[in-house]
Amino acid sequence: MGSAVDGPRQWVPRSGRNVARGARVARSPGAPGLQECSALLSSPNVEVAVAPEGVRGGHGYAGPVPVDKVLLAAPRGFCAGVEMAIKALAWMVRAFEPPVYCYHEIVHNQQVVDRFRDLGVVFVDDIAEVPEGRPIMLSAHGSAPEVVAAARARGSHVVNAVCPLVTKVHHEVKVRSGKGYRIVYVGHEGHEEAVGTMAVAPEAIDLVESVADVDSLPDTDQPVALLAQTTLSHRDWAAVAERTAERFPGLWRPGRSDLCFATTNRQSALAEIASRCDAVVVIGSANSSNTRALEKLAHGSGCARVYRINAADELPDDLTGTVGVTAGASAPEELVDAVIARLAPVEGVEEVRITDEDEYFPPPRELRDLLSGVDVLATFGFGGSVPDRPEVNDRQLRASDVLAMLA
Numbered sequence: 206m207g208s209a210v211d212g213p214r215q216w217v218p219r220s221g222r223n224v225a226r227g228a229r230v231a232r233s234p235g236a237p238g239l240q241e242c243s244a245l246l247s248s249p250n251v252e253v254a255v256a257p258e259g260v261r262g263g264h265g266y267a268g269p270v271p272v273d274k275v276l277l278a279a280p281r282g283f284c285a286g287v288e289m290a291i292k293a294l295a296w297m298v299r300a301f302e303p304p305v306y307c308y309h310e311i312v313h314n315q316q317v318v319d320r321f322r323d324l325g326v327v328f329v330d331d332i333a334e335v336p337e338g339r340p341i342m343l344s345a346h347g348s349a350p351e352v353v354a355a356a357r358a359r360g361s362h363v364v365n366a367v368c369p370l371v372t373k374v375h376h377e378v379k380v381r382s383g384k385g386y387r388i389v390y391v392g393h394e395g396h397e398e399a400v401g402t403m404a405v406a407p408e409a410i411d412l413v414e415s416v417a418d419v420d421s422l423p424d425t426d427q428p429v430a431l432l433a434q435t436t437l438s439h440r441d442w443a444a445v446a447e448r449t450a451e452r453f454p455g456l457w458r459p460g461r462s463d464l465c466f467a468t469t470n471r472q473s474a475l476a477e478i479a480s481r482c483d484a485v486v487v488i489g490s491a492n493s494s495n496t497r498a499l500e501k502l503a504h505g506s507g508c509a510r511v512y513r514i515n516a517a518d519e520l521p522d523d524l525t526g527t528v529g530v531t532a533g534a535s536a537p538e539e540l541v542d543a544v545i546a547r548l549a550p551v552e553g554v555e556e557v558r559i560t561d562e563d564e565y566f567p568p569p570r571e572l573r574d575l576l577s578g579v580d581v582l583a584t585f586g587f588g589g590s591v592p593d594r595p596e597v598n599d600r601q602l603r604a605s606d607v608l609a610m611l612a
């Protein structure tokens with residue numbers, strides 16, 4: 206992560222670049238819709254259309270609340286893991302007749318979830334609710350091994366959209382518990398990621414959320430390892446990590462903390478602007494851990510007014526001066542555009558970017574296998590040849606464009 210703050214940049218709303226409806230393709234019955242997906246995703250010049258004015262995305266435009274200036278944190282919003290998960294579920298929706306099932310909310314954002322729900326995705330919290338033979342996607346937060354096994358046992362297409370960085374923590378749990386370690390896991394009780402990670406070795410893990418929790422842990426003769434949920438507040442995690450190291454000399458911890466690059470970057474970017482703001486607006490859901498960490502950081506910076514909102518219509522109407530804006534890793538950019546449109550800053554928007562994120566996670570393996578198999582069949586079926594068929598260009602496709610296409 207870079208530390209230098211670039212100078213002011215001109216900000217251009219990204220979500221205005223909605224993919225034209227004409228680019229949308231009809232879904233065929235059954236899996237052969239994948240051939241159409243391939244053509245769609247490989248298009249080098251996806252047509253774009255800028256909405257004429259005002260706020261797009263269907264989230265409330267309740268009239269402007271003009272402020273002097275907006276400081277816009279960057280990076281913000283969708284991370285590579287969320288991008289991957291949303292695009293993967295979009296592939297599923299294109300590929301299969303509804304309903305497609307998804308274990309847990311694909312990401313913690315109501316707008317994203319509702320959009321998929323409108324397309325026939327059924328979100329469940331118990332694999333037993335999925336009828337035999339239906340396609341299932343497992344969410345980005347990572348699932349317990351028994352949940353993955355139960356999904357596979359139902360005999361349908363199972364696509365595990367777990368973020369690779371969560372998988373890494375699962376692996377660390379498996380390895381350390383296998384070596385006889387007691388694991389202190391810093392996370393939020395009940396959060397899907399924590400539940401899934403702890404289930405890898407429940408007998409070896411203690412969940413802690415605070416320094417007081419660390420103090421309450423029993424003494425142990427086992428070696429102790431420290432692992433963490435990927436989306437925590439850095440400040441909270443550091444305090445807990447320090448206390449754990451004091452309590453358990455010789456503590457093992459990964460070379461880099463488990464807090465992911467996206468969590469780190471979004472918090473660092475907000476830290477750069479918070480002290481310059483009369484108010485800070487954090488866009489994201491209440492059940493999004495990294496969003497709550499941003500909210501906490503803004504409060505900790507001493508900013509007098511901090512608001513976590515789901516959408517622009519939740520903005521208070523008495524904001525003044527300079528307002529900082531950021532978004533959690535599950536929040537679409539169109540929500541940011543809507544908030545800025547409503548703030549209508551008289552002196553404009555200054556984007557403060559601390560680093561560029563170029564991380565990319567390819568589609569889940571099960572989806573890649575499915576896509577390439579059906580794509581080859583469909584290519585032959587249409588009289589083409591495999592070497593001539595268009596490349597699937599998932600990397601260049603943004604999840605926000607996919608969502609717009611699906612709307």
Ligand code: SF4
Pocket residue numbers: 284285286287345368369370371435436465466467468495534
């Ligand atoms: Fe992966 Fe981090 Fe995004 Fe979570 S916040 S999905 S761990 S990149």
